[in-house]
Amino acid sequence: MPRFCSLFLPLLLGALLAGCGGLPKASDKSKKVYQGESFAAEETFSRLFDAPVDDTCEAARRALLSQGYVISKAGNGLVQGAKRFQPEGEVHVEIGFNVVCVGDGPKNQVATAYVSAQQDRYVLKKNAQAASLGVSALGSISVPLSSTEDSLVKVASETIPAGEFYDRFFVLMQRMLRENTAER
Numbered sequence: 001m002p003r004f005c006s007l008f009l010p011l012l013l014g015a016l017l018a019g020c021g022g023l024p025k026a027s028d029k030s031k032k033v034y035q036g037e038s039f040a041a042e043e044t045f046s047r048l049f050d051a052p053v054d055d056t057c058e059a060a061r062r063a064l065l066s067q068g069y070v071i072s073k074a075g076n077g078l079v080q081g082a083k084r085f086q087p088e089g090e091v092h093v094e095i096g097f098n099v100v101c102v103g104d105g106p107k108n109q110v111a112t113a114y115v116s117a118q119q120d121r122y123v124l125k126k127n128a129q130a131a132s133l134g135v136s137a138l139g140s141i142s143v144p145l146s147s148t149e150d151s152l153v154k155v156a157s158e159t160i161p162a163g164e165f166y167d168r169f170f171v172l173m174q175r176m177l178r179e180n181t182a183e184r
Contacts, residue, residue, distance in 0.1 A: 045162055046114045047170045048104065051177055053077050056111040057101040059177035063169060064097055066176070077101045090124035092152055095160070113173065115166055121156040 049056045060079045061071060069081035079099040086092050100114045127149045160166075 045116055045166060046112050047173075048110060048112050049174070049177060050110050051181065052108060053101045053103045053111045055177060055180065056113050056173075057099065059173045059180060060099040060101070060113055060115070062176040062180065063172040064099075066172070069095075069097060092122040092124070094120045094122070096120070113170075115169060117160040117165065119156075119158055119160055120154055122152040123155050125151050125153045127151065 049059070051059070057074070057077055057079050061074045061081075064071060064079065064081040067083070069083045071079065071081045073080040077100060079101075080097065082094055082096045084092065084094045096118045098116050098118075101111045102114065104110050104112050
């Protein structure tokens with residue numbers, strides 16, 4: 001036994017010291033997310049439209065509807081909608097849109113649409129249902145049943161960054177605004 005300890009103890013200490021070397025140091029901490037916010041003028045989530053607030057928000061509503069989004073709220077300068085995707089078997093993604101239309105100019109004859117979209121990612125979690133049997137001599141025994149209870153669990157959520165995604169939406173919104181005003 002002493003020979004085993006004399007061989008095992010140095011190996012154990014070496015493994016512990018090697019493991020401690022991989023621990024993060026206080027100076028290695030990653031930057032906080034908010035420190036990456038640039039508030040740059042070219043990274044905008046808004047566009048100015050040559051139309052009143054109601055017409056601008058109606059164009060946003062129609063643009064979302066035309067792409068399969070379900071509108072949950074529309075009115076008073078606000079449009080909210082969502083669309084769900086299932087890119088993989090047990091992965092679900094939901095994109096939620098928020099559009100706020102604000103009047104600009106001396107008589108609010110133009111409006112700015114502020115748009116933000118959030119992507120939430122869910123995975124399917126399967127929970128096996130179990131039944132407990134109480135046996136006085138042995139205690140309780142859990143027996144798994146054949147049925148499972150499935151639930152979606154949110155694993156990630158992020159605001160979609162400014163760029164092409166919003167540019168495509170604003171182009172479609174402008175087209176819907178032109179079509180809507182041409183109908184009048």
